[in-house]
Amino acid sequence: MNDPTDFPGDRGGRAPSALEVRGLAKTFERPAVDHLDLTVRSGEFYALLGPNGAGKTTTLRMVAGLTRPDAGTIRVNGVDALADPIAAKRQMAWVSDEPMIYDKLTPLEYLEFVAGLWSVEQALAARTSAELLEWLGLTPHANERCEGFSRGMRQKVALAGALVHDPALIILDEPLTGLDAGAARQVKDVLHARVEAGGTVIMTTHILEVAERMAQRIGVLANGRLIAEGTLAELRLRSGRGGSLEDVFLTLVGESAAA
């Protein structure tokens, strides 16, 4: 895993926050997110981990403006996302585990549509789309309808859609679910390059090896609360045991459940 102080967004000293969440709460039949405080620095790859039902997806959906919180504040690059959701959304992209694309559109038409939604300048959108399709190995399929695409190809189209408007913050909810090794590698490469270029990535995943290898900081959620946060080394210290992230994660979650 990388050194936590090594990320590109941290240009000498403390990086500005790409995301600041304070007192975020959401209750469905039971509290899903329980007065959560979370800060993600600009240019950081942040992995949000937690057992099923911990509140990861609900948290990220609230940040992306897809679910309204019951309480709390969300600031995206200093913009109050609840007071001015349009300005906040302009800087963000959301990719869910289930690729949300249109079967009857081609990847190129899909990117055209997304570029329209985010008001991307025509020439820039055309150039970026071509680059993204090439990068993700989709160029040969650029003019085919998505309806026959495999899950990996669909997820790559969704990821291209998320990147076509050059967002400062990318939020991904289990983006690697169901992908084969090749497709997963391409997605990880794209995300890595994004962070290298100064972008911020927040990702939930159950594949702990991915978090271990890619994330600069890791947050562990349980019962809607952040029970631990830090680099892998810090989490090892906090859990009082060495080993892999899986060992650390299970210890932390086990302690939280017992408490």
Place this chain on the structure above:
Amino acid sequence: MSTAADRRRPSPISPWRLFAHEMRLSWRDFQGMMTAGRRRRFPVAMAILAAVVAVLHLPALAMVGRYAQVGVAPDPSTLFSATLIVALYLSLLLSQAMETVTRTLYSRGDLDLVLSSPVTPTRLFAVRIVTNAVLMALMAVALIAPFVDALIFAGGPRWLAAYAAAGSAGLIAGAVAVAVTVGLFRLLGPRRTRIVAQVAAAVIGAAFAIGLQVSAIMVYGGVSRAVFAASPAMLLHLPGATSLLWLPARALLGDLPSLAVVVGAAIGLLALTAAVFSPRLGEHSLAASAIAPSTGHRRRRAHDFRVASASAALRHKEWLLLRRDPWLVSQTLTQMLYLIPPALLLIRNFGSSSGTFVVVVMVLVSVGGQLAGALAWLAVSGEDAPDLVRAAPVSPGAVTRAKVEAVMGAVALLLAPLMIAVAFLAPLHALAAVIGTGCSAASTILIQLWFRAQAKRSLFRRRHTSSRIATFAEALVSFSWAAAAGLAAAGTWFALASVAVALLILAGVKSLAPRTVDA
């Protein structure tokens, strides 16, 4: 040689247990359909359904009560009318049965489970064919119940035979649907059959009713004459009262020997269908579930990359998605078939008094409203990437506006030719039609917005299950605006009363609409 272990192994599931399993799944499906997935509501939903059915008996009595005394050996004219009713009902049932068979054939569902079990596919699909047919028979009986009850009330228990005749029609529809769909499958292959069968189902359902109206218009110049009545000229060419052609009609009217023949024929046809087609249905199901939509032949010509504004992008996307989905086009535009009779009426009555066009105005307004409701469901509830649209930096109001514009644009485009034709012949009627269609379409779109419930576009046929209130309200409000436009076109102030009814319906529906609780 069988081993002791083989002898201890229980025999595979019996056809009866398979049938019971299929019926249980169908019952759960029905419960889900009645309650939009909230099973606790089922008793209330059934109570409401029972009340509605009970109320329906009154208009049914008014409609068919006078025919209750028709004898079991009636004249050819009555037999002709009864035969047409049977044929019309059969076409509706066949349409529904083909839809069900296609769905069964193409849904993967439990196919892997059952085909990997020791049960033979032939047995399984034979049971599925029978189950579908039995369900069609039950539906046939349920739909006709208020009318048959009214006839029994007014004419005596002889009319109980109509239930058996209706059930037989359901069995026949179920059997024929399997034969037609498998035939299409062998003729066109798995990829094309799905769309062709579903389009055929939609067209069959509407075609017979429309065909009758068209015949009436061509023969009598209008639909005001009883459609089911044979003309004197036609009576001369009809076969005698003892002809086998009248067997279904006789069965419907309570002639027991005829009924026995019809019931026997229906059961025999179903048994034959199950025996002949069940082995092939298994193979076809596997082939159908194995196909993925192709990419090769859908490769599109490379086009210039054009970025539009958010609203234009949303509108363009809606039209593109609709245009590229022949199944949705067929499902949505079936209602357009109902414009054929008024179009013929226009042609047939060219140059006659403008009073003729009142019917045309009413049909246009009603179809416009229904069409807008269906398209609005696709654009609003059937959005395939709701999170993408909601995560975009576009206000919800702007998204809604763009989608409404897309729907209104499509409705305007589809109705424009007939509207223009009316405008040439009767400008004031055309004005009433345009205003009425606008109000009707706006009303049904509003209802869809109030009752939006995210769903896959492929569930279009089952959209009504998400809210029965919205479904009834859409129909009622369309008819109210149609009546208002028709009355306005006829030059009577009673149109205002109908406008008031439409607005009252809208207000009532708004108060019943679920509150939006999330972003």
